[in-house]
Amino acid sequence: MKYTEEHEWLRPEDDGTVVVGITQHASEQLGDVVFVELPEAGTNVAKDDEIVVIESVKAASDILAPLDGEITEVNEALVDDPAKVNEDPLGDAWFFKMKPGDPSQMDDYMDEAAYKEFVG
Amino acid sequence: MTALRRTPLADLHEDLGARMVPFAGYEMPVQFALGVMKEHLHTRTAAGLFDVSHMGQVIVRGDDYAAGARAMEALVPVNLEGLAEGRQRYGFFTNDAGGIRDDLMMANRGDHLFAVVNAACKADDIAHMRAHLAGCDVEEITDRALLALQGPEAERVLEALVPGVAAMRFMDVGVFASDFGELWISRSGYTGEDGYEISVPADEAAALARALLAADAVEPVGLGARDSLRLEAGLCLYGHDIDTETTPVEARLAWAIQKVRRRGGAREGGFPGAERILAELEGGAPRARVGLRPEGRAPMREGTPLFAAAEGGSPVGHVTSGAFGPSVEAPVSMGYVPAEHAVEGTLLHGEVRGKRRPVRVASLPFVPARFKR
Numbered sequence: 001m002k003y004t005e006e007h008e009w010l011r012p013e014d015d016g017t018v019v020v021g022i023t024q025h026a027s028e029q030l031g032d033v034v035f036v037e038l039p040e041a042g043t044n045v046a047k048d049d050e051i052v053v054i055e056s057v058k059a060a061s062d063i064l065a066p067l068d069g070e071i072t073e074v075n076e077a078l079v080d081d082p083a084k085v086n087e088d089p090l091g092d093a094w095f096f097k098m099k100p101g102d103p104s105q106m107d108d109y110m111d112e113a114a115y116k117e118f119v120g
Numbered sequence: 121m122t123a124l125r126r127t128p129l130a131d132l133h134e135d136l137g138a139r140m141v142p143f144a145g146y147e148m149p150v151q152f153a154l155g156v157m158k159e160h161l162h163t164r165t166a167a168g169l170f171d172v173s174h175m176g177q178v179i180v181r182g183d184d185y186a187a188g189a190r191a192m193e194a195l196v197p198v199n200l201e202g203l204a205e206g207r208q209r210y211g212f213f214t215n216d217a218g219g220i221r222d223d224l225m226m227a228n229r230g231d232h233l234f235a236v237v238n239a240a241c242k243a244d245d246i247a248h249m250r251a252h253l254a255g256c257d258v259e260e261i262t263d264r265a266l267l268a269l270q271g272p273e274a275e276r277v278l279e280a281l282v283p284g285v286a287a288m289r290f291m292d293v294g295v296f297a298s299d300f301g302e303l304w305i306s307r308s309g310y311t312g313e314d315g316y317e318i319s320v321p322a323d324e325a326a327a328l329a330r331a332l333l334a335a336d337a338v339e340p341v342g343l344g345a346r347d348s349l350r351l352e353a354g355l356c357l358y359g360h361d362i363d364t365e366t367t368p369v370e371a372r373l374a375w376a377i378q379k380v381r382r383r384g385g386a387r388e389g390g391f392p393g394a395e396r397i398l399a400e401l402e403g404g405a406p407r408a409r410v411g412l413r414p415e416g417r418a419p420m421r422e423g424t425p426l427f428a429a430a431e432g433g434s435p436v437g438h439v440t441s442g443a444f445g446p447s448v449e450a451p452v453s454m455g456y457v458p459a460e461h462a463v464e465g466t467l468l469h470g471e472v473r474g475k476r477r478p479v480r481v482a483s484l485p486f487v488p489a490r491f492k493r
Contacts, residue, residue, distance in 0.1 A: 031151065031155055031156055031344070032155050032158075032446075034157075034417065034419065034444035034451075035418050035444065035451075037418070053473065055418065055419050055444070057157055057344060057348065057444060057446075058150075058156070059421075060419075060421070060473075082417070083157075
């Protein structure tokens with residue numbers, strides 16, 4: 001598992017795709033999530049593209065594509081039940097899966113120990 | 121930049137795990153452990169305790185109540201002379217252009233008038249009153265905190281601590297002796313629920329708050345849920361839904377201007393901006409504050425431009441408050457639109473992140489008020 005400074009987690013799967021979600025810390029900072037807008041599967045994205053919109057009771061925020069690549073699957077269940085993002089951010093509430101163009105971009109991100117230190 | 125002020129309850133909020141934010145010059149709790157959504161729902165189903173000590177508490181003292189009320193009527197288009205002892209009324213300070221300087225509560229407390237004004241406006245309001253209320257003493261009460269206990273369980277909980285409050289009706293005010301010193305209580309609030317606002321000596325405020333929170337029904341509630349509760353109740357937030365550029369008629373607050381202050385009334389006009397406001401009361405205003413129900417789940421927040429058509433054209437209005445309504449279970453907004461679009465059911469389009477989304481004009485409030493009339 002890898003972590004970005006934008007509080008996303010990246011979990012490589014056996015089939016070469018990467019699952020992306022937000023961390024517990026991020027979900028707590030956001031507050032209750034009330035709306036999620038996801039990209040379409042099949043979309044090609046560049047690293048740092050704003051591809052997901054999350055609205056909490058407080059404000060709107062974006063999730064950035066952590067890697068170049070293609071979105072292969074999105075978690076439609078979040079659209080109907082955005083509260084999942086607060087209930088299970090590390091599990092059920094993954095946002096999308098992507099096939100990275102350059103898997104070595106993963107190396108730039110923090111491991112769990114480094115992320116823990118990052119959020120203090 | 122001056123340091124943020126702290127209310128007499130700030131230490132308690134921190135003990136309770138509140139997330140504190142700057143608001144109107146004060147360090148205030150935006151949410152507690154439950155979070156905005158649950159705090160909101162808890163207030164509607166049981167009771168929420170709010171710290172509103174940042175608001176201004178002001179006593180206006182003339183020779184008697186009537187003298188103070190008469191002087192104050194030169195600043196607000198409200199029938200204060202006709203306000204019975206022990207009763208409170210909502211109103212607003214107007215400016216010469218007919219706009220709103222602030223909104224406030226005013227009570228007849230026998231020999232004087234008691235007002236509660238918004239935190240962000242209180243210094244200006246007090247200066248405005250001192251400049252214009254000739255022959256009156258305007259005293260800001262700084263040694264008291266203000267708590268709001270709101271929700272269907274508020275009556276039962278407060279009656280157990282302060283016997284007698286259950287007999288109050290909506291907008292009654294009274295002074296009660298208690299274990300927490302002299303309490304100035306009104307049966308009112310800003311959530312659409314039944315409840316009370318309680319002015320308590322600053323050094324007793326934390327003890328009173330702890331006694332209220334000791335009841336199972338009561339949870340502490342922050343500014344986040346206070347905002348979504350008042351929005352669902354269709355109540356205006358000063359500086360957002362009303363300001364110096366909006367008239368009371370545009371804001372659909374004409375109900376707060378009694379007949380006696382309107383054209384043909386015994387004390388017609390005589391307040392700043394009367395010419396425009398009296399004309400709009402008779403002939404209508406070119407635009408109106410309306411409720412808005414966005415389709416789908418995306419909230420339309422403050423500043424969202426509103427268009428008549430799905431494509432092209434210029435904005436016809438804008439959103440002044442918007443959020444997800446936890447009790448409505450859908451996004452809710454308020455905003456201003458031209459009178460011809462201000463009809464319930466009218467389809468408009470709000471532009472969110474560059475995309476126009478359908479939104480319908482809706483009646484206010486979004487949730488029925490549950491005051492004890």
